[in-house]
Amino acid sequence: MSAVRDQVLAGLRERILAIEGEGGRKSGVLAFGVPEIDGILPGGGLALGGLHELAGGGSGTVDGAAAALFAAGIAARTKGQIVWCLTRPDLFFPALAEVGLHPQRVIFVEGDKEEDVAASMEEALSHGGLGAVIGEMVRLPMVVSRRLQLVAERTGTLALVVRRWRRQTEANDFGQPTAAVTRWRVSQLPSEELPVPGIGRPRWFLELLRSRAGECREFVVGACDEQGRIHISTGPADGQDQAGRSRHIR
Template identity: 60%
Template sequence: MPEAVASPVIAELRERIARLEGTTGRARKVLPFGVSDIDRRLPGGGLALGSLHEVAGGGNGAVDGAAAALFAAGVTARTKGKVLWVVTRRDLFMPAIAQAGLHPDRLIHVEAGDEKALLACMEEGLRHGGLGAVVGETARLSMTASRRLQLAAEGSGTLGIALRRWRRQTEAADFGLPTASITRWRVSVLPSAPLPVPGLARARWLLELIRCRAGESADFEVEACDDKGRIALPSEVANGSPQKEIGRRIASA
């Protein structure tokens, strides 16, 4: 008799846990990168929509956040609708964001007074349901705050990106603490390919998938976002050994 009484409660708890883990029977919509080596590593074949994702820069990029911001801009450029981008520092460089595919006409730029206000703006934006994506540049992201953002994103189907930026390199250790985000990425700058004439080739990144719920971590050397927000594998990596090429690039850097 006690078992029968408890069953509905247990069933409800299991359903809530399944929703949090993204393991319910309904198909989750995804945003593919269009790069098979990356998409096949992600459950569903792409970046899960209606979910929270974390992005940070590697090395000095943990402070300046340039490569990570361009990666986030490229991802959100491929969504539909306006993009809410919340910051606490006035250093968002729109010409670079536009070159990564996110046109200024699609961007809603909000300057928050502090981290608490930034997280509140992110949550409101995710709950709104009428946006293509929400990006917030935050240094701290607790399990409680990330869970609220994840639930808000899940309820509306909006893509959420927590762009982790710190004021000092030592603060980047916070990136290792657990959160409720579905994936966690780190973007580091690599040397561009040499050209036969003076000039700079397309920028390259080391893209690290550090955490992926229901998936595995992986590293990719990619060419930076084009004006459509698309990344690509360099030809020598696509046709050769990515691990060997990534090691050579890091050593030369």
Template identity: 60%
Template sequence: MRQRIERLEQGSSRPRAVQPFGVDAIDRHLPGGGLAVGALHEVAGGGNGAIDGAAASLFAAGIAARSRGKVLWCVVRQDLFAPAIAQAGLQPDRVIYVETGDETSLLACFEEGLRHGGLGAVVGEVARLSMTASRRLQLAAESAGGLGIAIRRWRRQADAADFGQPTASVTRWRVTTLPSRPLPVPGVGRARWHLELIRCRAGESADFEVEACDAAGRIALAADVADRPAEAQTWWQSATA
């Protein structure tokens, strides 16, 4: 038993591989400089509306798009719009869709996909995620080195409240849509999000104003934030501290 505990402790102390966002302002808040691979992460919309929920799915799609290999996407509802996630860099030929009848079956498929070990990422859309279920998913991700993303979707306010309960996820993100940046010509600018890192194991919480995923699955700091002079940034940070 002692030897087994020592092996587990040694395994947990090994540095994890990470997948950087490529945005220094975000990566420096994450241990290792990126999103941990071999771990479970949670993503949710900032509100109860469909627009924020779609933004959360696109954020997850961008993360999955930057992984290598096939992506297993597990759903209960039949409303995932493939052309939209393709615009976030996740092409249809990389996605294996699994439709289940209920969330219990979905969690079983989610866990099995993470244990498989040959996938770039495994995504599961769930309303509720208990500590027990999240621990199983986290252990499965650790054992096979997979990247797990739980998209929290809910139909009722009670389900939304469940998002505040603790889980074993390494990070927890919340995505809220913002107005697009005005263009000098008629048209719609690149979508923008208010991205909140509300939990990060061994790291700190933070929030960012970003431009939505491009065709390669990459986000970027919103232009009016990235281009802000250093003096203005210092003033804004002190004013909001």
């Protein structure tokens, strides 16, 4: 009887650890390498075993592309293959390479509808050996986000959901509760100024709208470089119309 009892107790302990998220791989964080940002994130960076939500500052193509490139830059700094799940195969490969994510590292999974994207993300996250899993969705229901968060916790894999909209009305539910560890919003700003005529490094107005057990903050940053890294921009925050426009989507 003692042996049977020990087996039952061992099984219960394993189930409790799995429920609490302690039975998975210890994942750590992915730091941005920017003290102003890392300093307000729990653990000093993005939780690798967690779900993170990203969106453009408006319904336009420019801000939506900025959010996708932000996700690509984050994924570029992880190790291993990247799975990118989507319904619209409209990503521009040279732009991904410019932010450090070379297409050879990416496995693109196309679905007919967003339910397929969610299912593909969950399956990829369950694999446990990927650098990151990215999914493009218009809406992120709590049930879906919770399932993705639980799988990410269990395997220690970084999960990124990029909210992409074709029209303003589709952005109405952005800000509704989800299980994401962090929520970010990215708006395009005029490029950094150069001392000579030319086009400088793109800039973004980056908003950390939600951080579990952390602070919310806004930053003007230089867009991801060829290694996927951002930096705090010292130039003036021109283009506040874009930043202001994004705020009433909150």
